[in-house]
Amino acid sequence: MGSAARTGGRGAAGAARASGQAFTRLAGRLKSARRPGADIEAVSAATAPAPSTAAAVPRAGRAGRLSRRPILLAVLALVALPVTLLAGLVLYSFVTLPPLGGVVPEAGQRALTVEADDGRVFATRGAFQGQKLVAADLPPHMAQAIISIEDRRFRSHWGVDPRGLLRAMWRNTSGGGVREGGSTITQQYVRLTSLTQEKTLRRKIQEAFLALRVEATMSKDDILLGYLNTAYFGAGAYGLDAAARRYFGKGAKALTLPEAAMLAGLVRAPSQLAPTRNFGGAKERADVVLQTMVETAAITAAEADKARAQTITLRTPPETPPGTNYFLDMVSGEAKRLADTTGDVTVRTTLNLDLQSLAEGVVARRMDAEGAKKKASQAAMVVMNKEGAVLAMVGGRDYEDSQFNRATQAKRQAGSLFKLFVYLTAYENxxxxETVLVDRPVQIGDWEPQNSTGRFKGAMPLRSAFAQSVNTVAAQLADEIGIQAVIATARRLGVASELPNVPSLALGSAEVTLLEMTRAYAGVSAGAVPVDAHSVHAIRGGAPQPLYLRPETRSGTALPTEARAMMLDSLQAVVDGGTGKGARVSGMPVGGKTGTTQDYRDAWFVGMTPDLVVGVWVGNDDNSSMNRVGGGDIPAALFRDFVQRAAAQMARGRKRPSAARAEPAPARDVAPAAAGAAIRGVPEVVDTGTLAFRGRTVRLLGVDGEGGALARQLARYLRRREVACTAAAGAEAGPLRCQIDGDDLASLILAAGGARASEDAPADLLAAEEQARSERAGLWRRER
Incomplete structure (x- = not known):
């Protein structure tokens, strides 16, 4: 009994403890239930009997495994999906492999070397090919240089080199820049010849497949030669031989070790490292190549040091005078039409570099001085001889800002410039x-032409009516002889633009180009029409026989002698006392015609001297009105400025540099030019007595330069304009005399008060300084 009682007491105590624990749990649930948002059903759940421990444990394990299964499936899916996609991409890339050699390298485009009329090379355009090399033409150090810097394991891998890729990544990361490439030479070769340049994973996969195929079908030497014959080396040079000739003036076979190292270093970044624009960067890269050649045992350290010490002489391409680009666009199109060949060609053009520089200078000065005030933002000029050879062309104010050629592409209403065809037709009929017509109100159909003055002058001879550009007389004349006859005359003289058969055509309502109008006036000057406006004399390729040679004489239809004489007399009357008085040049017979369109949107002047025909247009690209600028204003003044300077230049009889003396100035690290050699280019201003030409510093003879505001003013004046500097014959290397537009630059600077004359200044420069002193110009203004 006692034992049972003790047993029952212990059971009661255990039950009490269990009850106490249950109530404790219940109290906790109730407290939670009283909190905001608590669910009262949680209390019921808490009071429910708990499952036995033995049954609960297996069920919890199964539930855990089931809950982890979706996670495992998701992980497997995340791994399998990209692997499947990559496998599919690899398979698709393989199935769509392009054929080997299916891409035509850019070097297939024709390259132009462009000469002026006297044989001076002044520009190059396009991609240069050079000769396709064979194994015997490749210097051993060139092959070693390209292999060491681009693909050290080229001789041992099978087209793709993972180990080389990892090494390149490590060297580039630790070296702080691009020291080695990751792609093999074989991969680069197939990329150049068989793939597009898009940067996609598919292309990289195809590149690897094609590299393996090439390695299976070509020898290593053939792969290397193929790569060197197609790689781009900068400055328009495609292929090793083209690069050797472009930069060093020699074939690839004659390359020295330092030259080979420099070329090998270009292929990774040819545009940035081309030595003609970044000689220092190219030299640094060449030093890296020499070091890799030492590391690969291609050369010794002593040989590398010797190569670094050698002077690399560049034969730099000529610096294209910026204003000639408009003319070059015309040359490119004409050369393609005359000799449609895929090879590199040399084009002898009609351009006179001295007249071109004059044309650019007079347009820049006049428009800088008057353009903004008169709301005229653009101008164009065409200079040709009577045979139609284009000697100079200005297609706009700045080619870099706009490549649109306002001399050849812009079609604008000609205004009274078109009256040439009306009067010539009348004189031929x-x-x-001396024929008299009456300046009076006129109505032709619904059209009522008005004079620019709004007044009428009554009876007047045709010579005076043409000189004064009387609209009503021209309209009556065209109505009498017939607009169709006027159109026929314009066509005979070379106008190709659309000419509507309407009465207003007599006053220039048709839109034409400056080039075709200048060509038409040249026909009157020459007496035979049409004059063929042209920019090319000859085109030469690799063969001795020219691809094109312009005939000495061209057949044309002669203008009736009497009609031509009357037309020339009328043109001269315009300049002598008519609307073109602003074009008069003292001591020179000049004829021409003005043209002004409605609301002063276009202003023209085309004039002629015994030797030249010069056409000028001034206006705005947006066809907005100018501030009362007519053909007798800025256009006539531009004609006069140019013709006066051209005549003075010809009278001085200055001998232009020969083609032999016109070799382009060398780049940095090249020996200075010999005395008497010309340095020509667009300079940067260091101070008003010091200029920099592509890294070479030139001091102006007789000038102690000034910095600050005066230097900035000179920089604005010289902006994108060509300067030619020449050392006096027999003089030691030192200060040079420089010219711009035929004027001595030192004289211009000193006369404007831009600097002081130095102790070595000759008498003419001392006189220029004295002039500035007397006028208190420039720096002398502050020394009163």
């Missing part, structure tokens, strides 16, 4: 300069 019985009218004369």
């Amino acid at each position: 019985g009218f004369s300069t």
Whole structure:
């Protein structure tokens, strides 16, 4: 009994403890239930009997495994999906492999070397090919240089080199820049010849497949030669031989070790490292190549040091005078039409570099001085001889800002410039300069032409009506002889633009180009039409026989002698006392015609001297009105400025540099030019007595330069304009005399007060300084 009682007491105590624990749990649930948002059903759940421990444990294990299964499936899916996609991409890349050699390298485009009329090379355009090399033409150190820097394991891998890729990544990361490439030479070769340049994973996969195929079908030497014959080396040079000729003036076979190292270093970044624009960067890269050649035992350290010490002489391409680009665009199109060949060609053009520089200078000065005030932002000029050879061309204010050629592409209403065709037709059909017509109100159909003055002058001879550009007389004349006859005359003289058969055509309502109008006036000057406006004399390829040679004489239809004489007389009357008085040049017979369109949107002047025909247009690209600028204003003044300077230049009889003396100035680290050699280019201003030409510093003879505001003013004046500097014959290397537009630059600077004359200044420069002193110009203004 006692034992049972003790047993029952212990059971009661255990039950009490269990009950106490249950109530404790219940109290906790109730407290939670009283909190905001608590669910009262949680209390019921808490009071429910708990499952036995033995049954609960297996069920919890199964539930855990089941809960982890979706996670495992998701992980497997995340791994399998990209692997499947990559496998599919690899398979697709393989199935769509392009054929080997299916891409035509850019070097297939034709390259132009462009000469002026006297044989001076002044520009190059396009991609240069050079000769395709064979194994015997490749210097051993060139092969070693390209292999050491681009693909050290080229001789041992099978087209793709993972180990080389990892090494390149390590060297580039630790070296702080690009020291080695990751792609093998074989991969680069197939990329150049068989793939597009898009940067996609598919292309990289195809590149690897094609590299393996090439390695299976070509020898290592053939792969290397193929790569060197197609790689781009900068400055328009495609292929090793083209690069050797472009930079060093020699074939690839004659390359020295330092030259080979420099070329090998270009292929990774040819545009940035081309030595003609970044000689220092190219030299640093060449030093890296020499070091890799030492590391690969291609050369010894002593040989590398010797190569670094050697001077590399560049034969730099000529610095294209910026204003000639408009003319070059015309040359490119004409050369393609005359000799449609895929090879590199040399084009002898009609351009006179001295006249070109004059044309650019007079347009820049006049428009800088008057353009903004008169709301005229653009101008164009064409200079040709009577045979139609284009001697100079200005297609706009700045080619870098706009490549649109306003001399050849812009079609604008000609205004009274078109009256040439009306009067010439009349003179060929019985009218004369003394025929009298009446300036009066006129109505032709619904059209009522008005004079620019709004007044009428009554009876007047045709010579005076043309000189004064009387609209009503021109309209009556065209109505009498017929607009169709006027159109026929314009066509005979070379106008190709659309000419509507309407009465207003007599006053220039048709849109034409400056080039075709200048060509038409040249026909009157020459007496035979049409004059063929042209920019090319000859085109030469690799063969001795020219691809094109312009005939000495061209057949044309002669203008009736009497009609031409009356037309020339009328043109001269315009300049002598008519609307073109602003074009008069003292001591020189000049004829021409003005043209002004409605609301002063276009202003023209085309004039002629015994030797030249010069066409000028001034206006705005957006066809907005100028501030009362007519053909007798800025255009006539531009004609006069140019013709006066051209005549003075010809009278001085200055001998232009020969083609032999016109070799382009060398780049940095090249020996200075010999005395008497010309340095020509667009300079940077160090101070008003010091210029920099592509890294070479030139001091102006007789000038102690000034910095600050005066230097900035000179920089604005010289902006993108060509300067030619020449050392006096027999003089030691030192200060040079420089010219711009035929004027001595030192004289211009000193006369404007831009600097002081130095102790070595000759008498003419001392006189220029004295002039500035007397006028208190420039720096002398502050020394009163």
